[in-house]
Amino acid sequence: MTIHVKNNIHWVGQRDWEVQDFHGTEYKMTKGTSYNSYLLREEKTVLIDTVDHRFSYQFLQNLEMEIDLSDIDFIVVNHAEEDHSGALSALMEKIPGTPIYCTEAAIDSIVGHHHHPEWDFRTVKTGDTIDIGNGKQLIFIEAPMLHWPDSMMTYMTGDAVLFSNDAFGQHYCDEHLFNDEVEQNELMDQCLRYYSNILTPFSSLVTAKINEVLSFNVPVDMIATSHGIVWRDNPTQIVHQYLEWANNYQEDRITIFYDSMSNNTRMMADAIAQGIHDVDPKVAVKVFNVSKHDKNEILANVFRSKGIFVGSSTMNNVMMPKIAGMLEEITGLRFKNKKAAAFGSYGWNGGAVDRIHARLTDAGFETALSLKTKWRPDGKAVRECREHGRQIAKQWALNSETLAEAKPISSPTEIAAPSESEEHPADCQCMICTVCNWVYDPTIGEPNQGVEPGTAWGDVPDYFLCPECNLGKEVFVEHSKDGQEAA
16 A cells, blocks of 8 residues: 655555564554655655565565566665664565665664675765656755664655654554644654654754754755654644754653552652642642553653652662663663652662662762651651652742742641631541641541541541542641641
8 A cells, every 4th residue: 555645755654553662672652653665756766765574575565566666766775773674675685686875874784684785785975966857856864873873864856855764753653644634642742752762862963963954955845754644734843843852851840750669659759749739839740650650651751851759669778670770761861951859768778769869860860869768658757758849849940930829838747738627626636648638537537438427536447548649547647726737
């Protein structure tokens, strides 16, 4: 099957609805992907890229239904990675003498993958051109380390189409080919996920290469990517978005991620998140357990955040393995202009928190004070975690006006209770959750957990959980008549 792109350009690629992993298991694909190959039929017939090697037979079958393979005058390989050039060996068996245009670095990659040094390689550099007839040319633009040393882009004059390789793409599969045909929020989410997880380390190169392409002062009516959709409606929107993402990008967002053996570090994460919200309610706070959530979604949120909290229980005096793995990936992604803080619970020693702090510092984050809690946090420790969240939120605030409107907090034990608590009588026997401010009123009880009205707090079963935050009795303190917790 082919899809008409523009004039004499057709998409001859392959959709892959089932794929889940990319680069081993480094990148989890949630929407599948496509391997975009393009057939140009001017006076010369040109094939730009192939597809993943798993679809070689299907690719050739579809291509042979469209043209006689011997009519292909030459092949352009923008990138030698197997999801781009995987079907090249099968194709060259059919047309062995066909020239291959690529960068010098690509020859090493192509031969390394396919083991055919005898192929007719024609190396190109930035600015080199080749005439394909009908008044049109291909202009080659080297793009080393975006994201391989061999990468390049190809621009087609006349039709003003930029075949952009991995840049501006996304792992996203849809029956529709063009950006104006798909759901926009889903598309941009996948673009950000792709950029943050794959291209972030090369942000300075992204900026330089985009500025170089813009300096050519040529029109761009379409951007034909190697994965995902083709940008035909306002195609430069993704170019401007890349420039923004490449410029030490951050939003008013804080990401908290952790791993926990006994839920103690999770309790800390919940309290820290609440503390952030206490003083900066406009900031987006996202909390993830690395053992349960999508790793790439966490990394995308780190990319979007102004600061992160990283938490781990201490195991054998080191951090939990999944946290160590996340920090290794974060170090490799080389995030810029971000702040970080470490936290975690421990029993005999708190080595995990110290190691997290050191790794975050080495990774280039501006690190704040760390926080440790011994064993399971009691009410006092939870209040300290919440206060810690407040203090860090103040340090990291992007909008001072937000904090000016926040109710001042004079000490960790002075946490505002819900407004309805102000109506409680002087002899109130209520208890308040220090994490979410839910109030247990003995006159009401908690029927959903079998606690009948009139049940005093001391008679509430030990298995009781706060209905709002699902934490246990240990995070509750006495509620005083003035609407404040008892110290």
